[in-house]
Amino acid sequence: MSAGDLVIVLPGGGYGTHAPHEAEPVAEWLEGLGVAASVFRYPVATRHPGPLNAVRAEVRRARAAGATRVALLGFSAGGHAAGMAALAPTAAPDERVDAAILCYPVVSMQLATHAGSRQNLLGDAPTDSERAATSLDRLVTPQAPPFFVWHTVADRAVPVEHSYLLGSALAAAGVPHELHVFPDGVHGIGFGADVPGANAWPRLCADWLERGGWVT
Template sequence: MHAERSSEPIVEWLASAGVAASVFRYPVLTRHPAPLLAIREAIRETRSTGVETVGVMGFSAGGHAAGLAAYAPDGERDEVPDFVALAYPPVSMELGTHGASRVNLLGEDADPALRAATSLDRLVAPEAPPTFLWHTGGDTVVPVEHAYLLASALARAGVPHETHIFERGNHALSLARDAGTASAWTALCLSWLQSHGWAP
């Protein structure tokens, strides 16, 4: 399903900060590589309108889809985002945790090679785009170990990245308003965007 709280409200927040954004509803309940191909096509179409810098932001399973668009090795230059921001994504398709994402994307009996080929931490290369990542230690749906796997992979590859782990907070916080320290993620993300020249 698409989470409405992680679509238009996010666009409104970015617009209020002077960042042009739109919602892309990638196909759900479809097998890999359909979501990846759809996101790549959307990035190509956006670039074809004259937009020079394209970033992708995704939440939960959408974070995994956005991460695939950023890190999958066979993307053409015009279909890979310039930066990516990921919120509490299921990173590994090899872990036993959050198996629902794996089953929806890969099926019940996905072989080890396919699971590895769709695990974000396995795909990170030095040329991967700069990444902003946040998660909460209290997430019981997608445990925080997923974020640590990706952050470690980014560090090993030397990819510019910023990672924030907040002690408390459930899954699917979206803008995380009134969610304790996790509510700081929007200001931190905006500051990161500004530091790279992607936000005014």
């Protein structure tokens, strides 16, 4: 990795809490690969754009501390927060995200599924424009950074349709990305150590990071 590379981990929790198994254990795994990593617990139970602004501030802080490249790795709602920071317009140069890793992410606020994340982020009655403006697949442009995304078909809480929407948008915009869909594994499996198929995602992600120069 370059001396100035950093991956910031954003745990999931439906924008209402933070899942412990998607936080420090993930940063420790990255550190074991030789990737500098930190955990950021963005605000929860806070309306948009509070979480987005907080993640952007954390990226700015990392750059001010010497990071030249910053990647975000997020799970579920944390994946949504990571995607928003990577894709939402009007980011300042020091808020730039250089890569994004999304694990069973919430992508669309226009789908009926995972209403809890939407309610925590947008309130009880968001407008159509608010839902569209916070749907990652609607924000993809050719200038988006590379993405690594994985999901499972068996996920009922955040169906795999979310990742398919994002993958389709990334492909249409010509954005470099890798999308893995595994048959088994419920939502929130983290490393998925006991789930055949899904337990391959850490190795696949490590290979992707290595090809991007994030791993020595």
